Amino acid sequence: MFERRRLRQLLAVFFVFSLVASACGGGDGDSSSTDADPAGEESSDTDTTDAPVEEGVDETADGSDAITADDETVEVVEGGTIRMALQTEADALNPTNTPLNRAPILLATAIFDTLVVVGEDNEWHNNLTESWTPNEGFTSWEVKMRDGVVFSDGNVMDADAVIRTFEAFLADPLTSLVFRPAFDPEVPIEKIDDMTFQLNPKGPNAYLPFYFAEQLGMIGSPAWLDARDENPELDQMPIGAGPYMISERIQDQKTVLVRNPNYWGEPGLIETFEFFPVSQESARTDQFLSGDVELMHGTDAESILRLRDEGDSIIRIEDSSGEEFNLVMNAQVPPFDDIRVREAATAAFPKEQYLEFISEGTSLEADSLFSTDTLWNVPGLEQADDRPEVAEPLIAAYCADVPDQCTDGKVNIEYQTDGPSAALERIATVVQDGWEPFFNIEVQVIPNDIHIQDVIFGQYDVATWRYHGFSDPDVDTAFLSCETILALSINWARNCNEERDALMAEQRATTDYDARYAIWTEIQENFRDSFQYITITHTNWTVGASPSVGGLCDAVAPDGAEIPCQDKGVVRLPQLFLTN
Amino acid sequence: MKFVATRLVQMVLVVVAVTFLAFGAMNFLGDPLFNILGPIASEDAGPEFAEIRAEARAEYYLDDPFVVRYGRWLGDIVQGDFGRSFKNETNVSTDLKNKLPITIFLMVYAQVIAVVISIPWALWSASKAYRAVDKASTVISFSMLGVPVFALAVLLFWIFAVKWQVFPTRYDDTDFFSKLNSMFLAALTLAVPLIATYQRLLRTDLISTLQEDFIAVARAKGLPQWWVLFRHALRPSMFSMLTVFGIQTGALIGGSLIVEQQFSIPGIGAAVVEAIIRDDFPVVLAIVVIVSVIFVVVNFLVDLLYSFLDPRVRLDG
Numbered sequence: 001m002f003e004r005r006r007l008r009q010l011l012a013v014f015f016v017f018s019l020v021a022s023a024c025g026g027g028d029g030d031s032s033s034t035d036a037d038p039a040g041e042e043s044s045d046t047d048t049t050d051a052p053v054e055e056g057v058d059e060t061a062d063g064s065d066a067i068t069a070d071d072e073t074v075e076v077v078e079g080g081t082i083r084m085a086l087q088t089e090a091d092a093l094n095p096t097n098t099p100l101n102r103a104p105i106l107l108a109t110a111i112f113d114t115l116v117v118v119g120e121d122n123e124w125h126n127n128l129t130e131s132w133t134p135n136e137g138f139t140s141w142e143v144k145m146r147d148g149v150v151f152s153d154g155n156v157m158d159a160d161a162v163i164r165t166f167e168a169f170l171a172d173p174l175t176s177l178v179f180r181p182a183f184d185p186e187v188p189i190e191k192i193d194d195m196t197f198q199l200n201p202k203g204p205n206a207y208l209p210f211y212f213a214e215q216l217g218m219i220g221s222p223a224w225l226d227a228r229d230e231n232p233e234l235d236q237m238p239i240g241a242g243p244y245m246i247s248e249r250i251q252d253q254k255t256v257l258v259r260n261p262n263y264w265g266e267p268g269l270i271e272t273f274e275f276f277p278v279s280q281e282s283a284r285t286d287q288f289l290s291g292d293v294e295l296m297h298g299t300d301a302e303s304i305l306r307l308r309d310e311g312d313s314i315i316r317i318e319d320s321s322g323e324e325f326n327l328v329m330n331a332q333v334p335p336f337d338d339i340r341v342r343e344a345a346t347a348a349f350p351k352e353q354y355l356e357f358i359s360e361g362t363s364l365e366a367d368s369l370f371s372t373d374t375l376w377n378v379p380g381l382e383q384a385d386d387r388p389e390v391a392e393p394l395i396a397a398y399c400a401d402v403p404d405q406c407t408d409g410k411v412n413i414e415y416q417t418d419g420p421s422a423a424l425e426r427i428a429t430v431v432q433d434g435w436e437p438f439f440n441i442e443v444q445v446i447p448n449d450i451h452i453q454d455v456i457f458g459q460y461d462v463a464t465w466r467y468h469g470f471s472d473p474d475v476d477t478a479f480l481s482c483e484t485i486l487a488l489s490i491n492w493a494r495n496c497n498e499e500r501d502a503l504m505a506e507q508r509a510t511t512d513y514d515a516r517y518a519i520w521t522e523i524q525e526n527f528r529d530s531f532q533y534i535t536i537t538h539t540n541w542t543v544g545a546s547p548s549v550g551g552l553c554d555a556v557a558p559d560g561a562e563i564p565c566q567d568k569g570v571v572r573l574p575q576l577f578l579t580n
Numbered sequence: 581m582k583f584v585a586t587r588l589v590q591m592v593l594v595v596v597a598v599t600f601l602a603f604g605a606m607n608f609l610g611d612p613l614f615n616i617l618g619p620i621a622s623e624d625a626g627p628e629f630a631e632i633r634a635e636a637r638a639e640y641y642l643d644d645p646f647v648v649r650y651g652r653w654l655g656d657i658v659q660g661d662f663g664r665s666f667k668n669e670t671n672v673s674t675d676l677k678n679k680l681p682i683t684i685f686l687m688v689y690a691q692v693i694a695v696v697i698s699i700p701w702a703l704w705s706a707s708k709a710y711r712a713v714d715k716a717s718t719v720i721s722f723s724m725l726g727v728p729v730f731a732l733a734v735l736l737f738w739i740f741a742v743k744w745q746v747f748p749t750r751y752d753d754t755d756f757f758s759k760l761n762s763m764f765l766a767a768l769t770l771a772v773p774l775i776a777t778y779q780r781l782l783r784t785d786l787i788s789t790l791q792e793d794f795i796a797v798a799r800a801k802g803l804p805q806w807w808v809l810f811r812h813a814l815r816p817s818m819f820s821m822l823t824v825f826g827i828q829t830g831a832l833i834g835g836s837l838i839v840e841q842q843f844s845i846p847g848i849g850a851a852v853v854e855a856i857i858r859d860d861f862p863v864v865l866a867i868v869v870i871v872s873v874i875f876v877v878v879n880f881l882v883d884l885l886y887s888f889l890d891p892r893v894r895l896d897g
Contacts, residue, residue, distance in 0.1 A: 085750075091668040098668075232669035250678045251670065253751075253846035276750060276844070283844050286742050287749040447857040457619050487626045 077578040079271035082549060084295035085284040087569065089252050089277035092235035094228065095218040096168035097175060102297070102541070102569040105214060107275060110257055110573045112240030114217035115143075115162075116209045118471050119561035122375060124209040127558060128157065128219065128241065138204040138509060145195045146558075149264040151221035152245040159197040163189055164222040177490055179216055181483055182208075204509035210472040243268045243574040252277060257573070265558065268574035269551065285544075289314075294546040294578075297569035300423065301362040304542045315545040315552060320364045321371045322568045323539040327431070328465040331532055332458055332485075332494035335405040335413060340394040342531035344411075345462065346383060347390035349534050350434030358427055363540040368524045369476055371538045375513075376473050378521045383528055383535055388437065395438045407440050416444045416463040418451035424464060456488050465492060466539060471567070473520055477504040480527070493532035500526045541569040551575040587883060591876040596654070598872040599865070603650050606861045612642055615859040616666060657869055663862035667854075672866045676848065680870060682751075683840070683847030686763055687832045690770035691825070697771070698778035698821075703809045705779065706786035717779075724776035729835050733769045733842040740765055751845045766843040770835050774828060778821050785817035815889050822889070826882035830875050 090104035093111065100108055116124040116132070126132070130144045149157040166189050170176045183189075184200040191197050201208050211217070224239035236249050243265065244257035257273040276293065278284040281300035288296040289310065298304070307316050329336040329345060336342050355365055367383040370376040384390065399406035406412065415431065417424045428443050435441055446454075454460045470476055478484055481504065482496035500523055507519040527533075543566045545552055555563035555572040563572060606615070613621040616636050620629040636642070641649050656663065662672035701717065708714045741749045752762040789795065790813055798808045840849030848867055855863035 232664075233671060233674070235668065236670065250846070251668075251675065252850060253678065278750070278844050280841070280844070283749070283842075286737075287844070290742060290745050290749045292749045292752075450857075453618055457625075459619075487628070488620075 075580050076269065076550065077580050078269065080578040081272040081274060082270050082295060082576060082578065083274045083276065083293040084297075085278040085287050085293045086275050087277075087281075087284070087298055088279060093238045093246075093249075094220070094235040095175075095215045095238075096165060096220065096225070097172045098235065099174065100215055103275075103277065106297075106570045106573075107255060107257070108215070108218055108238070108240075109242065109570060110244040110273070111238055111242045111246060112218035112220065113242040114214060115212040115219065116217060117557045117561075117563055118210065118213045118567075119557055120564055121561060122471070123561070124213060125557035125559050125561045128217075129212075132209050134206070134208075138206045138208075139201065141199045141201070141208050142192060143197055143199060145197075146264070147195065149241050150262045151224075151239055151241045152260045152262050153221050153223060153239045154262060155221050155223055157219060157241050158194050159191045160194070161222050162197055162219050163191060164225055165219045166216075168220075168225055169216060175215075177484070177486075177488065178478055179211070181478055181481065182211060203505060205474075206509060206511045207472050207474045210474065213471070244273065247272075266574065269577040270573070273573060288544050288546075291546070294549050295571065296544045297541060297566070297571070298544075299539050299541055299569070301358065301360045301540075304362040304540060305360060307542060307544045313547070315547060315549065317543045317545075317552065317565050318540055319542070319564075319566055319568060320538045320540040321374055322470065323466055323541070324366045324369065324533075324535050325363075325537045325539055326366075326465045326467075327462055327534040327536065328455065328492050329462045329532055329534070330458055330460055330494055331530075333461070334402065335398070335411045336461055338398055338402070339531055340398045341411055343384070344391035344394040344398070344438055345435065346385055346531050346534050347387045347394070348434050348438050349385040349536075350430060351383075351385045351536065353433065354427070354430050354536060357430060358423070359537055363537040366535040366538045368528065368535060370473070370524070376517065376520050376524075378524055381521075381524055381528065385534065388434070391438050410438055410440045412440045412442075414442045414444055414461045416446065416451060416454060416460045418447065418464070419445040421445075427464065455492055456490075458489060458494050465533075467492075474504075474508055477508070480504065480523075495530055495532040497526060497530055500530075539568075541566065543569065543571055548579050550577045550579050584884075587880050591880055594876050595869070595872050599654065599657075599869055600650060602865055602868040603653060604646070606865060607646060607649070612640070613637065615861060616640060653865070657866070662866035662869075665855075665863050666860045667858055667863075672862045675851070675863070676866055676870065679846060679848045679851055682753075682845060683833075683836055683849065684874075685759070686767055686770065686836055686840070686845065686847060687829070689760070689763055689767035690774065690832060690836075691828075693767055693771040694774035694778055695825075698775045698782065699814070701775070702779045702782035702786060703814065705783045706790060706813075707805060707809060709783075709787045709790075714783075721776040721779050724772050725780075727772065729769060729773065730838050730842070732772055733766070733839050736765045736769055737842055749844070751843070763843070763845065766839045766845055769839050769842075770832060773835075774832075777824060777828070781820040781824060782817060785820050786813055789813045789817040818889055819886065822882050822885055826879040829878045830871075833871055833874075 086103035086106070088101055088103045090098065090100060090107070092098045093100075093104060093108055095108055095112065098104075113128055115126075115128045117127045119125050124132075126146070128146055128149055130146045131142075133142045133144075134140070135142075143162075145158060145162065151157060151161075155161070169179055170183070170188060180188075182201055182205070184202055187200055189197055189199055199208060218240060221239040221241075224234060228234040236251060237246055239245070241260075241262075241264065243260055243263045245260045246255065247258040248254070248256040253276070255275045257275070259268050259271060276287075278287060281298050281303045284296050284298055285300075285303040285306050287293050289306065304318070307314065310316070327345075327349070329342050331337055331342065336345070351365065355361075359365075364371060368378065368381055370378075372379075395411060396409070398411060399409055415428060417428055419425060425445065428445070432441055432443070451463065455463050455465065467479065479490055479492065480495075480497075480500060481491060482498060482501050484491045485494050485496055503519050503523050503526070507516045507523070510516050510519070543552070552571065553565040554575040555565075556575075557563060565571070606612070611621060613633065613636060617629075617633065619625055621633060621636075641652060644652075653663075660673055662676070664670065665672055665675065705714050705717045737749070740746045747765050748762045750762065752758040786809070795808060795812055798812045803811075836847060837849035837852060839845070840847045841853075851863060852867055854860070855867070
């Protein structure tokens with residue numbers, strides 16, 4: 001079938017590859033609230049002080065569940081409907097051919113479940129699988145599926161079903177861009193028996209299960225995938241093996257999920273979830289605070305401040321552990337192909353001003369790929385921003401060497417951002433303030449689709465961008481690798497560094513945390529010193545919930561491991577309930 | 581009948597002309613293949629996309645002459661096939677079937693509010709013509725005309741939905757009442773300038789009508805004022821208002837794009853904006869067709885109403 005749609009999506013939704021990449025090894029919780037700094041309001045935390053504390057479930061005399069919250073006893077209302085305002089709408093909900101960003105990931109996780117889940121302990125845990133067994137060198141993994149799992153259409157989930165989905169991923173020109181580099185190009189997957197298959201990574205990979213904690217771990221019913229090949233509209237009505245299934249979907253209006261009667265695990269407590277895409281941050285917050293929806297998520301500073309203002313009257317869970325907001329510089333074309341210009345731009349970037357006027361205390365300052373509360377953060381590793389004195393000689397030297405790229409002693413650049421957006425235009429103003437002495441800046445505010453398209457095709461100088469911050473650091477490697485610099489590049493900065501590639505391969509093969517941390521320290525130093533990104537903040541994903549919603553932090557893996565309350569705006573649904 | 585037949589032919593010609601222009605614009609403003617595929621449409625994108633380019637050219641008949649393509653497309657839409665969205669290959673007809681009724685409902689709702697408020701107001705105002713209350717009402721109506729729709733939308737939303745929470749902040753189609761309730765502020769936003777417009781026009785025409793001899797006769801018969809106004813003065817005074825009613829249909833569609841965004845109403849407003857940004861031509865063209873059809877049909881009905889309002893107007897003449 002003609003693959004136009006996938007290519008349109010590529011141009012239109014590539015921005016969310018940061019999020020797709022979560023499926024590459026990501027997982028819900030590596031960077032979760034386990035690592036929270038409970039003292040810091042701006043940190044990645046589960047703000048339990050703002051939430052009813054849920055400490056245990058008891059069986060009451062009348063058979064209903066009671067949740068103890070501090071000294072209160074809250075009665076669970078069986079069934080009911082929870083309404084949630086989502087940040088974005090998905091073009092489709094087929095994980096094999098659509099890059100899913102956070103809102104669709106939330107829906108898709110409930111519809112499909114995933115092969116593994118990532119716990120608060122930053123480890124992967126079996127979910128739809130029973131076991132993952134690597135060979136000695138981590139060059140292959142034997143995966144056994146859990147017995148008794150069926151899709152909501154009644155089909156059995158077995159090795160064939162997984163292979164069918166996996167091949168659909170690799171066959172897709174869009175999703176395969178991210179996933180294919182991780183697997184053996186000849187035989188990426190092979191069937192062992194009805195319930196067992198073998199995965200063959202491209203090289204030694206001790207972290208392969210992480211790849212199946214999000215999008216790549218979502219297995220669709222083979223019958224649905226076959227039918228979808230004939231009728232692309234079925235991309236809107238996916239069939240998985242998750243706790244919920246779609247009962248109604250009107251794109252751009254609402255998606256309704258109901259309990260999956262064939263679910264293999266504990267059935268969801270809530271009968272129906274209604275999701276409404278509300279792209280305007282303020283409108284989403286208005287709807288939530290007015291009581292027209294019970295749940296919301298978002299990243300906008302103003303909305304977060306409004307939620308904070310509500311204090312104890314709502315439940316608020318913040319997570320700043322993932323997704324960095326950056327300026328990405330195109331290292332393949334002048335003037336940013338010259339490292340002096342990239343270093344000067346970094347040095348002249350007014351981060352303090354940004355944090356004061358744009359973040360307004362809602363998000364953490366970023367100096368590298370990893371938030372301060374993650375396992376991979378390197379204390380003291382700082383990006384050389386807010387140092388305009390460093391920029392001056394660099395720009396002077398560059399303009400002396402490459403006068404064609406300069407006017408009046410300043411480098412001519414185009415600063416690209418998407419919009420129209422008041423917030424992004426404010427950011428442009430702040431950036432201009434810092435860069436004006438060294439750069440002649442032409443600001444381009446263009447529609448999001450075109451912005452994404454330009455970055456993918458390398459048709460930009462410097463652009464606003466948001467990604468990285470995945471649960472396992474190996475996930476980030478696809479976006480930093482030389483191998484992914486193609487005509488359509490997911491190495492956004494188009495910056496190839498073979499030394500870094502070697503380090504990334506090395507960290508993938510070791511299971512020793514200390515050794516891996518040391519390698520990642522080198523990678524981060526390399527990343528910093530190559531000046532391909534100006535990392536600005538760790539995006540604060542905030543979930544707001546009505547006090548009537550319980551169970552937000554009660555999700556557990558089948559082995560009992562705790563799952564974070566939220567991961568970059570994604571909340572798990574089956575354990576949620578309403579109180580009276 | 582002759583009038584009706586003539587107007588029907590004219591309507592068809594208008595729609596054909598509009599669609600021809602829109603289809604032409606979509607095809608001639610830039611490379612149609614680029615509009616479908618984006619940068620990979622260029623040979624520079626590399627040979628790995630050659631097959632996709634060839635498939636797209638074949639699927640969209642891009643090697644055929646423009647007129648042939650237009651004819652094929654027109655033939656499809658006459659049969660209700662608007663094609664598939666570039667965005668996600670969903671059927672455009674299905675998508676519009678979900679969104680268009682919401683926008684039409686909003687427009688009708690706004691018109692009903694406007695008519696229900698403006699007519700009594702105009703009657704009252706005309707009956708008090710040039711007195712202080714009429715002058716005050718003139719100030720009010722001009723104020724209503726002067727407030728931009730986007731500002732009014734924000735204001736009404738903030739006061740009645742966010743602050744006082746009298747109305748919901750999101751669209752709710754659970755039942756008819758919920759729908760009416762959740763769309764009221766949006767409809768009122770659209771209705772406010774219409775109310776003022778209709779009130780001004782109708783008031784002016786009523787004042788003129790009230791000078792007519794047949795009104796004097798009615799009054800001489802001792803008929804009550806309200807009866808004179810409603811039964812005798814209103815109908816012959818509605819020509820201007822009715823004409824504007826038809827013309828305002830187009831403006832309402834434009835206004836609804838803004839209002840739908842503000843009130844999170846999932847009508848065609850957001851779809852239009854997104855389709856234009858994404859160069860999703862099947863969607864854009866479908867909306868152009870539908871909007872133009874609505875516009876000409878409404879104006880056609882307005883023409884028919886002229887003879888109903890005043891039998892002296894002979895449509896066949």
